Amino acid sequence: MTRSVYIRNAAQISVQKPLSDEWMTNPAIPTNRHNRFNAPDTKQYISASTARRFSKFLRYAIVSAKHCVPAEERSSLDGIFAGTGLGLIESTENFLVSMIENNETNLSPTSFMLSTHNTIASQIAIDFHCRGYNATFSHKSISFDSALLNAFIKFELGEFNSALVCGVDEMTEKEFMLYDQIGIWKKSVPTVDEFKQADSQGTIAGENCVSILLESQRSPRSLCKIIDIQILHKPSDEKLKTALSSMFSKAEICGADIDGIITGNNADDANDAEYDHICDIAHLASPRIIFKHLFGESYTMSAMGLYIGAVCLSKGIVPAHLSIEGKDILSPKTLLLINQSQKTDYSFTLLQSC
Numbered sequence: 001m002t003r004s005v006y007i008r009n010a011a012q013i014s015v016q017k018p019l020s021d022e023w024m025t026n027p028a029i030p031t032n033r034h035n036r037f038n039a040p041d042t043k044q045y046i047s048a049s050t051a052r053r054f055s056k057f058l059r060y061a062i063v064s065a066k067h068c069v070p071a072e073e074r075s076s077l078d079g080i081f082a083g084t085g086l087g088l089i090e091s092t093e094n095f096l097v098s099m100i101e102n103n104e105t106n107l108s109p110t111s112f113m114l115s116t117h118n119t120i121a122s123q124i125a126i127d128f129h130c131r132g133y134n135a136t137f138s139h140k141s142i143s144f145d146s147a148l149l150n151a152f153i154k155f156e157l158g159e160f161n162s163a164l165v166c167g168v169d170e171m172t173e174k175e176f177m178l179y180d181q182i183g184i185w186k187k188s189v190p191t192v193d194e195f196k197q198a199d200s201q202g203t204i205a206g207e208n209c210v211s212i213l214l215e216s217q218r219s220p221r222s223l224c225k226i227i228d229i230q231i232l233h234k235p236s237d238e239k240l241k242t243a244l245s246s247m248f249s250k251a252e253i254c255g256a257d258i259d260g261i262i263t264g265n266n267a268d269d270a271n272d273a274e275y276d277h278i279c280d281i282a283h284l285a286s287p288r289i290i291f292k293h294l295f296g297e298s299y300t301m302s303a304m305g306l307y308i309g310a311v312c313l314s315k316g317i318v319p320a321h322l323s324i325e326g327k328d329i330l331s332p333k334t335l336l337l338i339n340q341s342q343k344t345d346y347s348f349t350l351l352q353s354c
Contacts, residue, residue, distance in 0.1 A: 005155045006215050006222040006354065007310045008162075011068040013040055013060045013209040014295050014304065019067050021311055024319055027294050029192075033185050034176045034205045035296045055091050055114055057170040058123060060209045065124045068211035069164055078160040079133035080125050081151050083144030083167045085299020087117035087136075090172050120168055133160075141341030142231055143167070144303040148212075148349070149229050155216055167210040167303020176205055190267040195293040196324045198273075203266035206296020210303035212310070218354055223314040227251045227350040234344055237281045244282050244336075247350045251334070258286040259332035260318055262305045264339050265290040266297045274340055288324040289335070302339040306349060309335045313353045 015030055016023040018040035028038075037060060042051060045063045054062070069077070086092075095111035113119070118136035125134050133154070137146035144167030154160040179185060186202035194200075215222070228247045232239060248254055261284055263275040279285070291308050292301060312318045318329035337349040 003155055003158055003216050004218070005152055005226045006218050007212055007224050007226065008215045008219065008222055009068050009213040010223060010307045010310050011064050011211045012304060012307050013037055013064050015206055016294060019064070021315075023294055024311065024315065027321060030204060030206075030294070030296060031189060032204070033189060034171065034173075035207065036171070037207050037209070053110065054123075055088055057088055057090060057168075057209075058114060058120065061120050061166065061168050062124055062127055064209040064211040065164060065166060066127070068213050069128070073162065074128035075130050077128065077130045077132055077162050077164055079135070079151060079154060079163040080121050080128070080130060081147040081163065081165045082118070082121035082124075082136045083147035083165075083300050083303065084117055084120060084136065084138055085140055085143050085169050086175070087138065088114050088119055089170060089175055091115040093172060093174055120166065124164070124166070133163075140299055140345070141302070141339065142345045142347055144210075144300040144306075145229065145231055145339060145347035145349070148306070149231055151214055152226060152229050155214065160214075161216045163214045165212045165214060167208060167300035169298040169300045170207050171205045171298060179205070186267065190293075192293050194267045195265050195290055198265070198267045198269040198271070201268055201270070203268045203271070203292070203297045206292070206298050206301065208295065208298055208301055208304050210300070210307050212303070212306060222354045223310040225352045225354055227352055229347065229349045232346045235346060240278060240346065241282050243348060247348060251350060251352065253334060255282060255284050255286075258284065258334050258336050260287050260289045260312075260323075260329050260335050262289045262291070262309050262335060262337040264292060264302065264305065265324075266292045274343055275338060278338060278340070278346075284336070286336075287318075287327075287329055289318055289322050289329070290324060291322055294321075302337070302347065305337050305339065306351075309337055309349075309351045313351060316353075
């Protein structure tokens with residue numbers, strides 16, 4: 001018999017107010033093509049001596065995790081998972097620049113040690129004194145989804161009672177410039193209407209640190225329940241429909257019971273058209289929910305989609321500024337999160353209120 005998986009808590013650091021759900025009622029509208037983190041106050045989470053050894057991004061990841069998990073529960077976590085597209089890319093850049101400038105001599109080891117992808121999950125574990133399962137996934141746009149799936153399987157097998165899953169990515173100036181040269185970013189900031197109905201190529205960049213605390217037992221503090229998650233690689237239309245049908249059957253619902261569909265619309269016409277295609281072939285007519293007009297795009301922005309779904313279910317409302325139809329979705333019970341990238345990798349996550 002499989003076990004249930006509940007989201008107990010969630011925290012985000014992004015272009016919005018950090019460690020806050022203020023985006024629900026008073027969102028900050030991005031005005032730049034490149035949107036960096038809104039810096040949180042790290043002093044109450046990390047000592048000054050420790051902070052000096054870490055990059056800014058690593059500090060934010062640890063702050064997000066510590067805000068999400070109560071101090072008395074950190075060491076007893078069964079696992080810590082991280083999904084990241086490029087890891088601590090700024091530390092990688094600093095190490096490579098130092099190699100060039102110093103002719104590969106007199107190099108500081110700090111940037112090198114902090115440049116590996118698994119630094120984030122391992123450093124959180126060290127800070128938490130957590131000796132449990134520790135894994136990092138780096139699979140481009142399904143990095144976070146892969147981490148979440150690994151945790152979900154552990155819960156279903158009865159091996160885990162609690163786990164932390166993080167989706168983290170930064171966007172440095174150099175990285176932004178390189179992607180800009182190949183047409184990933186729009187030449188100007190798109191309007192909200194362009195996110196709802198895209199007519200040109202490109203999107204805007206964002207950064208995210210999202211921490212999700214999972215538990216096997218429902219509690220009064222639970223935000224929502226994860227019914228299922230599926231990941232597919234280059235599926236046919238028939239396989240996409242089969243995957244969704246399987247999820248709905250597991251929840252004993254049909255497509256018409258979905259109160260809202262969270263999609264990764266990012267104002268790129270090819271990207272957004274694929275979400276329309278998925279909904280069309282699966283005959284999904286529920287209201288569409290978007291969020292990248294508030295947070296931007298990154299490899300692990302699907303983590304923000306899960307966070308948003310959990311918060312909306314717990315609060316009993318999807319605010320109008322997240323709806324393509326421009327109307328509040330009241331008392332949602334079931335939300336479907338769809339993530340896809342370049343018609344190659346797809347993930348579906350089904351959430352229900354507690």
